[in-house]
Amino acid sequence: MYMELHLTKREPAKHMADLIGYQCSPIETTFYDTKHMSIFFRALVEELVMLEEGVIFKINDDNDTSVFTRIFLIGACCDKPAQALLQHLPEPTAAFDCGRCEVQDFMVRTEHDDNVRSFAMILNAIEETDLRSNTRYDNLLNLKLLHEQMRESFSGGKKKSLIEQQKEAEKGILGPCILRELSFFYVGRGFMADTLHNVYMDAFKRLIPLWFDSDYRFEDWSIKSRLNELQLVFRKLHLPSNTSRLLRCLTLYSKFKANEMRILLLYGYVIFKNILGTKYYNHFLKLVLMMHFIRKSTN
Template identity: 30%
Template sequence: MNQQDCINEIKNLQDFQMDIQGWADIGYNFLICNYNDDQQQIYRVKELTQLERIGLQYTPISSSNCVDQTIRVFVIVATCDRPATSLIINHTEAGGYYGCIHCENIKIGGDNARVFVQNDNDDFELRSNDTYDEAVALLQRSSSEERRNSITSINDGLDGLRGPCELRTLKYFDVYQSFLSDTLHTLYEGVMARMLHIFFDSVSRKTGITP
């Protein structure tokens, strides 16, 4: 997340007549825990919820009477690489069916690559808290009903969701749209691949490098 992204989000919150006093960031390792330690992630999100509801107290330097003030903290955006984002959301990996966290497009490109580029005429639905809630409702249906557990299933209505995401409890956080684009995997990776094709457009017997 860069400074301009934060400023834009703060402006949006100000439209709700909220008193915005500043912004800060939290390292994504705060939310990524051991695969077998889901309780630790739940605990950490509860801490964020406490910051929303109760806030934290501090004493302004300019306060002559040393009077404490309370400030409430809201998580509004997150920036992670694509594998980390999938892990936090509890979503299918980026290269799988329904792997895009921004829409439900499952187009397949050349060489079995999953691509998620749409035209203006394409009919697609952006992901949101609402689409997340619908998928979670399917996950929470009666255990007596048969459910496919394959993460590559495209017919179970889950659209790539593998389980609940604890961040859904945060007030101003959208489980899908609040994650910013991962420029490393979505932009620079393709640029680097193209540059390598330009630099090494023929097989090098000495180095073994191929296009």
């Protein structure tokens, strides 16, 4: 990211060294907030705006040709915390944290007397939930600014109570999206799904314990008793020659890194055939096929 900035912008960028430190240090990342992101991205956004207006590029050929070109950013791929910072939305797992839509959460009591936030929806609720768009985002931002002006005349408990009441109407908007200045960047669908964090380290990592964890050993989908058998079968598989990291023992599934999850899903799915129940295997196979299709379409 730093190397993408123009040379004249690198040194003067305010707090640049600190920001890089925040990104690299697991302790200081707690200070890596939207304000710092705005400072960090200011020079980059200015350069993107300049590219939208058009730049003359010289082609290294016999005629020394020059071409006027306009370049537009139409998509960004980030992990969830970074996307929340860029969109100026609540952190992941918070209320109205989804960057694609305005789904509202509700709290669910667990068997351990804790509360967890659920975003489950019925079909009607899905159809009625607004997607995030530039127009919708601008309207909600204006609403938030109006609410802030209204609250200036209140203080103490009354002001705090008013903030809580207005949060639902604001749908999680905390401020302007850093990339909103760009002509063809869409606040909602402009942020693309990240397979690393959304599939391999999220959906699939949540699915594996359902099969192997002892808490579900009496469920129809549990294959905990056949874990060692699966391990032996997997060791006989011939993985692609470009596989950079081999899986550890399947009994260590809870410690698998993203690449191990990726290999197990993309190439190890076949070991579950005739071990998982038919309906569960077929359901899993749909996820595998979808991921192979996505990989093929992006290569």
